[in-house]
Amino acid sequence: MTTEAPQRYFATPALYDLMYATTLADIPFHVELARHARGRALEVGCGNGRVLIPCLEAGAEVDGIDRDETMLEDARRKLAARGLRAQLTCDDMRGFILPHRYALVAIPFSTFLHNLTQQDQLATLYACREHLEPGGRLVLVMFSPDPRRLLEHDGAARVILDHPNPAAPGTVRVLDALLSDPVEQVSRVRRTVELLDASGAKTETYVMEFGMRWIWPAEMELLLHAAGFRRIAAEGRTGYRDGFQPKRAVEARDVMVWTAWKD
């Protein structure tokens, strides 16, 4: 049914926190969603809690699933340190089985794009739909493909993040080199994370690889339709570096937010 995929996420929890220490703009959006869900919420791909923990801190009842047990262990440690509780389950988004039905299922931060085939995409949507209670909604957040950015998929490394190291003096620099198959819409990402000390000298380098499959807006609507959703809405948001602000319509290079309701 599903493609072979590594059991581990591409980054360790510590590295993930270093990479995304300054990626915060989408968190208030998810907190509001979870707080206003009329019941229990589920975050698919919760990792070590970047989005999940602020939602719990805001008083929302949120469960999480992730395929990487190491990330979940880190999330559990963080929850315990903050006196928070959540049901965290190690499972695959393409076929998870949980005992609860949810008012909200959310897949933030382009996690859905880790589905590298149409079969995987649909399997994930079916699993999410199965776990919604009637009237519940699925919210998918992902980047909208920008043709200009796709042209940069030439294998050359480009800096995508460069910010102060939250754990030590110095900076964290993240470089991505992408090669893409535009027919299958799959990018192979070779990511380098460099830690630099206060003088700018490189002290540590980590290299990791993962795949992403971009989705055209019209295609995303068809995927939701094919997975059995009837009521579907799309919204555009500015990027994570630009405040994640709502826009009137989805544009190329934006973040797109898809909402689909279970009848």
Add this chain to the structure above:
Amino acid sequence: MRLRPRVRPTTAVAPPRSRESLVVRSPYEDPELYDLLFDGYREDLEFYLAHARAAGGPVLDLACGSGRLLLPMLEAGVDVEGLDVESEMLAALTRKARERGLEPVLHPGDMRSLDLPRRYALIVCAFNTLVHNLTPEDWIATLRGCREHLAPGGSLLFDVQTMTPAALCDPDGVPIQEFDLPTADAAVTLRVFDTRRKDPVGQIQRSRVEVQELDAAGEVLDTHRFEATMRWVQKNELVLMLTLAGFERWEIGSGFAGEPLGPDSLQLVVRAWGEGGSA
């Protein structure tokens, strides 16, 4: 020297108030203009003709127009019917067929609401016609109609434009000299300019097309202008639409010689089967 009497004197219109006022009728409403522009296009003829001959049952030419493919199919003895939404195109096709002693079965109608009595071994929709479906809903309605009009084991065969990231990044609003077309009159060449604007979210391309008739010395004899709006498709998206329309199997390549789909392909050539389909 001119191929035919002047079709639409674009220079006779009042000075333009807006860009739209320059626009003449689309070639789909104007068989003479259509034939002038496109009747000489033959690249796909052998491909569709071979499939029609091999169909082993009735064939439907969806959006048959003025008969660019349907007439050669009829002449080859294929049991082919045509459907088109433009009655003037069908009238032109009927005239041309009668000149050759042929009486084709033609259905006026919209491809999105196909409702014909027969079931076909093959439905063809050539020459990028499906891009006139401007929404996924229209696409699926058309594909579903085709699916429902296939005989057991029958197939739908079409070519359609797709987009690469590079083509999406081509500058908008700039006239691009597309190609020169020969005409039946060796002394006259058609030079086609296309000014495009693309909406990558809606997958809509708006074209302002200018066609110049050139004589052997390169002098412009006449100019035709029209607008066209089309919606391109992406391969993965098309697979979803075929699935939603009830197709069970498909082959997607590029080009009429069985070329595989590649990163630079701007055309999809698709054959799709309903249940009971076979290669």
